[in-house]
Amino acid sequence: MSDRATPGSNDTLFLAPPGSGARVGVDRDEDGVRDAADNCPAARNASQTDGDGDGVGSACDHCVGDANASQADADADGIGDACDAG
Ligand SMILES: [Ca+2]
Numbered sequence: 803m804s805d806r807a808t809p810g811s812n813d814t815l816f817l818a819p820p821g822s823g824a825r826v827g828v829d830r831d832e833d834g835v836r837d838a839a840d841n842c843p844a845a846r847n848a849s850q851t852d853g854d855g856d857g858v859g860s861a862c863d864h865c866v867g868d869a870n871a872s873q874a875d876a877d878a879d880g881i882g883d884a885c886d887a888g
């Protein structure tokens with residue numbers, strides 16, 4: 803599969819119906835789940851798996867085993883405060 807949309811194709815752009823409240827119909831990671839509903843808009847995760855149920859998909863969760871919806875990471879090492887041993 804090409805990583806670029808070709809003229810005439812319609813595989814990445816979706817239009818939200820008027821009044822739906824959704825402003826953006828793009829799917830940046832092209833996993834089939836639009837950004838507005840994707841729990842990891844920049845990581846392909848069609849399954850939307852969220853093992854700890856914090857609303858952040860496991861594919862991009864800084865702590866896949868600890869609920870940490872804020873994804874706070876004070877030292878910016880990619881491991882969330884909730885599971886960062888230091
Ligand atoms: Ca997506």
Ligand SMILES: [Ca+2]
Pocket residue numbers: 852853854855856857858859860863865866
């Ligand atoms: Ca999660």
Ligand SMILES: [Ca+2]
Pocket residue numbers: 854856858863864865866867868869870871
């Ligand atoms: Ca988590």
Ligand SMILES: [Ca+2]
Pocket residue numbers: 875876877878879880881882883886
């Ligand atoms: Ca950290």
